[in-house]
Structures are given as structure tokens and as C-alpha cells.
Amino acid sequence: MKNLEELFEHQLKDLYSAEKQLTEALPTMASKANDDKLKGAFESHLEETKNHKTRLEDICKELDIDPEGETCKAMQGLVKEAESFIEEAEDDDVMDAGLIAEAQRVEHYEISGYGTAVRYAKELGHSDIAKKLQETLDEEYVADEKLDKLAEGRLNKEAMS
Numbered sequence: 001m002k003n004l005e006e007l008f009e010h011q012l013k014d015l016y017s018a019e020k021q022l023t024e025a026l027p028t029m030a031s032k033a034n035d036d037k038l039k040g041a042f043e044s045h046l047e048e049t050k051n052h053k054t055r056l057e058d059i060c061k062e063l064d065i066d067p068e069g070e071t072c073k074a075m076q077g078l079v080k081e082a083e084s085f086i087e088e089a090e091d092d093d094v095m096d097a098g099l100i101a102e103a104q105r106v107e108h109y110e111i112s113g114y115g116t117a118v119r120y121a122k123e124l125g126h127s128d129i130a131k132k133l134q135e136t137l138d139e140e141y142v143a144d145e146k147l148d149k150l151a152e153g154r155l156n157k158e159a160m161s
């Protein structure tokens with residue numbers, strides 16, 4: 001990578017791989033969630049994630065780059081970690097709590113990735129692309145907040161019982 005443009009392209013491909021892996025992992029996470037709200041949160045974020053993937057395809061088309069060819073190893077690790085957690089969870093409540101934790105790690109990773117991508121896009125003068133990436137970033141923030149509320153809800157429920 002010789003310049004910021006190339007670094008930006010690399011980041012986009014990395015995010016694309018991350019979103020792709022997440023569209024494959026979220027259905028499992030939804031199927032394992034016991035709480036209906038948590039299940040719903042995973043299902044709706046799956047739809048958003050598909051949208052994020054399409055948005056990146058559009059951006060790459062605009063920049064005349066191929067989104068394929070990169071594997072986001074960080075997301076691979078996060079997904080692997082979630083899968084092994086699912087195998088180890090032996091209680092419904094533990095499952096839900098752990099799924100929230102795994103999903104928030106994923107969201108925080110995406111938030112930092114998109115935050116960087118928005119900054120690079122602005123710096124490189126791609127203002128329309130920056131706007132599109134910002135839309136995704138905003139949705140990742142909302143998804144994370146939703147998980148925060150679900151985690152708090154679990155705590156409250158536990159305190160009541």
C-alpha cells in the first residue's frame with residue numbers, strides 16, 4: 001500500500017469480508033437466542049448487515065475496485081469465538097448473556113472500522129461515499145445500543161427474581 005487511497009480500498013475490502021462473514025453467523029446467533037427480543041435484534045441486524053454488504057458493493061463499484069479477495073481475520077476470530085461459546089453454554093440465561101457479549105464485540109469492531117473508513121473517505125474527497133459509510137456507522141451504533149439495553153434488561157430481570 002503506497003498511499004491513503006490504497007489503504008482506504010484495503011479497509012473497504014476488509015469491511016466487506018467482515019459483513020459477509022457476519023451475514024453467515026447471525027442466523028445461528030438468532031436461532032440460539034432464547035429471549036424473543038434478542039432473537040428479534042439479531043434478525044433485524046441480519047437484514048441491516050445484508051444492506052451494509054450491498055452498500056459496500058456499490059461503493060466499490062463507484063471506485064472501480066473488486067470488493068472480493070480479502071479475508072477479515074479479526075471477524076473470523078470473533079465469529080469463531082462466538083461459535084465456541086455457543087457450544088459451551090449450558091444454560092438459557094448464560095447463552096443469552098454470552099450472545100449479547102459476543103455480538104457487542106462484533107459491533108465495536110465494526111464501529112471502529114467504519115469510523116476509520118468515514119474519515120479516510122472525507123480526507124480523500126469522496127464525500128458521497130463518506131455519507132454512505134456514515135449511514136452504516138450510525139446503524140452499527142444503534143445496533144450496539146439495542147444490545148446494551150437488552151443486557152441491562154437482563155440485569156434488571158435478575159435483580160427482580
Ligand SMILES: [Fe+2]
Pocket residue numbers: 019048049052110136140
Ligand atoms: Fe454492519
